[in-house]
Amino acid sequence: MLKNNTNFKPLIISLDDDVDFNALLTKVLTKLDVETLTFTTVEPFKKMVENKKPALVIVDLNLGDKFGEGLKVIADLRQKIGDELPILVLTKRAGKEDVSAAFELGASDYLTKPLDDILLLAKIRQFIKISQGKVVQAKEETGGLSYKQIPSHQQDAYFHLGMRIQEINEFGIKITGQHFFSRGTPIKIKSPLLYDLFGEDRHYSFIVHQNWLENETGKAGAFLEFDASNEDLMAKVRTWLLQRGKSELVKLNSTAPAASSAGQTQANNAKPVTKPKA
Amino acid sequence: MAKFTIQVDKDLSDIMPGFLNNRAKDIGTINANIQSGDFKSIEVIGHKLAGNAGGYGMAELGLIGKELENAAKNHQKSEVEQLFRRMKDYLSNVEIKYV
Amino acid sequence: MDLRGRSVLVIDDDEDLCKLLNKLLAGSGLNVARAATATDGLAMLKQKAPHIVLLDINLGGESGLTFLKEKRELPNSDFIPVVMMSSQTDKRLLSLSLALGAVDFLAKPINSQKLLLKIKKHMRDGPFPKASFAEDDNEAVADIQCDGKISHINEVSCLLNTSSKIKNGTDLKLESVFLNEMGLGSISNKAVGFGLYTSSGHFDNEIAFVGINEEKAKKIRIMKTYVKK
Numbered sequence: 001m002l003k004n005n006t007n008f009k010p011l012i013i014s015l016d017d018d019v020d021f022n023a024l025l026t027k028v029l030t031k032l033d034v035e036t037l038t039f040t041t042v043e044p045f046k047k048m049v050e051n052k053k054p055a056l057v058i059v060d061l062n063l064g065d066k067f068g069e070g071l072k073v074i075a076d077l078r079q080k081i082g083d084e085l086p087i088l089v090l091t092k093r094a095g096k097e098d099v100s101a102a103f104e105l106g107a108s109d110y111l112t113k114p115l116d117d118i119l120l121l122a123k124i125r126q127f128i129k130i131s132q133g134k135v136v137q138a139k140e141e142t143g144g145l146s147y148k149q150i151p152s153h154q155q156d157a158y159f160h161l162g163m164r165i166q167e168i169n170e171f172g173i174k175i176t177g178q179h180f181f182s183r184g185t186p187i188k189i190k191s192p193l194l195y196d197l198f199g200e201d202r203h204y205s206f207i208v209h210q211n212w213l214e215n216e217t218g219k220a221g222a223f224l225e226f227d228a229s230n231e232d233l234m235a236k237v238r239t240w241l242l243q244r245g246k247s248e249l250v251k252l253n254s255t256a257p258a259a260s261s262a263g264q265t266q267a268n269n270a271k272p273v274t275k276p277k278a
Numbered sequence: 279m280a281k282f283t284i285q286v287d288k289d290l291s292d293i294m295p296g297f298l299n300n301r302a303k304d305i306g307t308i309n310a311n312i313q314s315g316d317f318k319s320i321e322v323i324g325h326k327l328a329g330n331a332g333g334y335g336m337a338e339l340g341l342i343g344k345e346l347e348n349a350a351k352n353h354q355k356s357e358v359e360q361l362f363r364r365m366k367d368y369l370s371n372v373e374i375k376y377v
Numbered sequence: 378m379d380l381r382g383r384s385v386l387v388i389d390d391d392e393d394l395c396k397l398l399n400k401l402l403a404g405s406g407l408n409v410a411r412a413a414t415a416t417d418g419l420a421m422l423k424q425k426a427p428h429i430v431l432l433d434i435n436l437g438g439e440s441g442l443t444f445l446k447e448k449r450e451l452p453n454s455d456f457i458p459v460v461m462m463s464s465q466t467d468k469r470l471l472s473l474s475l476a477l478g479a480v481d482f483l484a485k486p487i488n489s490q491k492l493l494l495k496i497k498k499h500m501r502d503g504p505f506p507k508a509s510f511a512e513d514d515n516e517a518v519a520d521i522q523c524d525g526k527i528s529h530i531n532e533v534s535c536l537l538n539t540s541s542k543i544k545n546g547t548d549l550k551l552e553s554v555f556l557n558e559m560g561l562g563s564i565s566n567k568a569v570g571f572g573l574y575t576s577s578g579h580f581d582n583e584i585a586f587v588g589i590n591e592e593k594a595k596k597i598r599i600m601k602t603y604v605k606k
Contacts, residue, residue: 083575103542106574126570147529147536148600150555155526157537157553159566165517169507175519178544182578185540188522193510203522220542231382231408235425242426242453244508289404293396300393325435329464330393332486340486347466 009035010055010128015045015073016090017063021113025058028117032124042073050080055128060090061102071098071105078106086127090115091215099213104182112215163222165193170237172209172225180220181208187224197240279367286335288376297334301327301369308362312355320358321350327365339368380493381406383500384425388418388444389433389462394487398431401489407496415444422448426457429500432479434463434470441470445477453506458499462487525582527553532594534569534585542572542580551584559600560593561586 012034016022022038029036034055039045042063049057057077061070074087086108091099099110109123163177173189181187188203195201206224213220227233286294304323311319327343342365349357383406387398390413402409410427412418415436422430434441441461448454461474461482471482480499483492510517525539537543537551547568556562565587572580586593 078574083573086573103574104578108573109571123571147531148597149529150527152526154555155528155553156524157527157551157556158522158524159537159549159551161521161523161541161543161547161549163519163521164512165510165519167507167509170505175521177519178547179521180542180572181521182540182580185578189519190522191519192516193519196516203520220544228382231384232425234382235384235427238505239424239426241506241508242451242456244506289400290397293400296396297393325464325466326391326393328466329485330391330397333397333488334393337486344465 009033011035011037011052012056012058012124013037013039013045013049013052013054014058014060015039015042015063016058016060017041018060021060021115024115028115028120029124031117031121034124034128042069046073046076046080049077049085053081054085056086056088056124058088058090059107061099062090062092071101074102074107075105088123088127099215100180100183100211103180103213110213110215163189165191166221168193168197168237168241170226170234170241171228172223173206174221174223176219176221178218178220180213181211181222183208183211187222189224198236279371281371281373283373283375284335285375285377290334291376294334294374297330298369305366305369308365312359312362317350317353317358321347324348324350324361335374336368336372339365339372342368379406380497380500382408383429384408384410384427385429385431385496386410386412386418386421386427387431388412388415388436388441389431390414390436391433394433394462394485397487398492401487401492402496405493415440415447418444419447422457423451428457429496430457430459431483431496432459432461432474434461434467434474434482442473442477445474445479449478456505460495460499527551527555527584528581530559530597530600532597533589534583537582537584538575538579539582540578540580541582543568543582543584545570549584559596561589564589564593 012029014022014025014036016025016038017040019040022040026036026038037048037052037054039048059070059073059077063069063073070089074089077085077087083106087106089099089102089107089110091102091110091112099107102110108127111120111123161177161179163175163179165173166176167174173194175189185208186205187208188205190201190203194204198204206226208222209225210223211221226237304327308320308323311317324343324345324347328340328347329343331337331340331343342361346358346361346365349361385402385407387395387402387409388411389395389398395411399409399411410421410425412421418430418432432441432444436444445459448457448459458480459478461471461479462485463471463474463482464485474482481495483495523539523541525537527535528538529536535551535556543549545568549566549568551566552562556564566584567587568582569585570583572582575581
C-alpha cells in the first residue's frame, strides 16, 4: 500500500473498438481522480484486467461485427475475476442490444451512447468509493462502516415491490416498472386484475420467462408465462379475454375489421341478409 | 336376403354395439308408428339414419334412411312399409368385419 | 397444425352422432366438450371458451339457429367459429345458419377426413384478443411478493441478496425474523445504489435503514460476527 494518498489512484479499464470514443472517455475521466486505460481488442483488455485488478471496467456491448461479443466478455470476466468487480456496459440509445442479458451475465449497470459524462461520473462514483487511499467497493463503504455477516440460517427475508400489469394475452402477463427481475426466477404477483381473472384475491406464482430494459427510460419489464399444459387455466384465460379484451386484431379469414366488443357483425363469408326477426 | 359382410374401421368397434342397439330400438318404434299412423316420428328416425349410418360404415343403410324420411314426409304408407322391411333385412343380415 | 390441447364444443342431441364424433375427434388430441341443447351449449361457451364449435343443425327444430342468434350477442364471439353439421334435407336451415354467423358446414354422414380438415381450417390459430391497461388504471396495479437473503448488516444498512435488481430510491419494508430480533422490525427501508450482480440471476441490493436511532445502531455495533468476511 502506498503511503501517500495523492499518488494512489484507482484504475479503470475500458474496452471499445471505437478509438474516438476511447479518447473521449479518457478525457471525461480526468475529472475523477482515477487512472484510465482503454483497449480496442478483447485479449489485451482481458489480460490487463486480470493482471492489474482495476476498480471498475467499462465494456461496450456493440463490439465489432460479431453479435454477442460484448456479452461473452462479461461472462468471461465474471468467471475469471468473480463477483466483486463492477462492470459497466455501454449500449446504443436506440439499440436493440439485450441489456437484460448483460445483467444476467453479470453486468452491474449500463450507460447509453452518446455518452452523458455527468451520468457516467455519477455511476462510477457509486461503485468506487475512495477512503484513506484504499479503493473499496460501494457496498463495503458506507460512511466508514463495515458490514457484519449474518448467520445463514437467519438470513431469510421477505418484501414487496410494486409493478404494473401492462397487458394480459393468451400466453401470459406483461408487467412493467422500475425493478428488473431475473429470467427463470419464480415471482408471486397479486393484482385486482388477477383477482378478476382467477377468482381469488391472493398472490399467484409464475416464472419470469422474458425480461427487458428500455435503454432510454431505464424502465424494466418482464413476461410471465401461463402454464399451457393446464387446460382449465388456459380456458379460463381465453374466456376472460373474450369478455374483456378488445378485438384489436383482424380476423384471419375476413377482410373486414374485427367486430367491436359491443356490436354485432355478420361473418363476412355470408351473403348479406336482412336480420331475421327475433 | 343372404348374409353379407361390410368392412368397418376397427376404431369404431367399441361404439358399434351401441349404434346397433339403438337401431333395434328404432325398429320397435317404427313398428308402433306404422300402426298409429305417426309419420312424423318415422320421418325423424329416417332423417337420423340418413345422417349417421354412413359414419358407422353402413352407407346403404343410410340411403334406406333417406328414402324412408322422404316417404314418411309424403305420408306414403306402402313405401314406408317396404323401406321398413329393407331396413330390418339389412340389420339382421349384416356382418361386420373390423379392419 | 397440432390440435393437441385445443378444445371443441360439440352441440348435438343425437347419441349416435355424438359417440361417432368423440371417436373421430379424440384421436387428434382435441378436448371434446358436449352439450345436448342450445341452452347448455351457450352456458358452456360462456364458461370455457372453446377454439371451435360443431353445431348440429337439427337440435330439435330450430334450436341450432337459436344458439347462433344468442352467440352473436356475446362480446368478441367472432373469435369462436361455428361449423354446422347438416343433412341434405336441411338446406333452408343451412342458409339461415350461415346468415346468422356460422362459418362453414359439414354434410352428414360425417366424413372423418373432412371433419378434421374443416376444424383445422377454421380453428382460431391466430392471436386472441388481448387486454391492455393504461398507466393510470388502478386495476392493473401489481404487488410482487419477493424473498431474499439479508447477508450483511451495519448500523445504517443491510445487503439483500435477491433475484431482482431494485431501483435506487425505492421505499421498501423488509420482513425478517433477524431484523425483528434486532428490534429493527418497525424501521422502514429504502433501496440505495445499484444492485450488484452476484451469481446467476441474483443481485446484492443495499437497503438503508431510514431513521434508525442510536439505541438500535448500538445493538448492531455490538453484534458478534459469526463468520469472518
